[in-house]
Amino acid sequence: MSKSRKQAPPWRAFAWGLLVSVGLYLCLMVLLALLVVRGVLGEEGAYPAIAVACGVSALSGGLVCVRDAPMGRLPAAMLCAGGFAAALTVVCLLCWEDGITVRGLVLLGCVLAGGLLAGAAGHKRGRRVKNRVRRR
Secondary structure, eight states, X not given: XXXXXXXXXXXXXXXXXXXXXXXXXXXXXXXXXHHHHHTSSOGGGHHHHXXXXXXXXXXXXXXXXXXXXXXXXXXXXXXXXXXXHHHHHHHHHHHOSSOSOHHHHHHHHHHHHHHHHHHHHOOOOOOOOOOOOOOO
């Protein structure tokens, strides 16, 4: 009998990355709303905090995606960030009458920057190879 393990479907890495991105983004939005309501964070600081939350969410989802994706680091991270940007765009178009404004485009740019950073900083999971110690 063969001891090979079943390969996971290639879309699973992207689904996990997208779930991590959306979940972390929602948690950060709840935290930011609480900080604004309590008066810890002013209204003028809310937008930059949202932009940082978008970038951090895309970065974390991209890092999760890069670990198990069947392709290169940068394409995997950008595909995950593109899915997260598409999800944010759909929510924006469904919820706001004005549609996407300049501020929305800045947030999408932060998402794509987080994906680029995840592609540059992430590493694939690989087999560990034991280094053989040479004695002289």
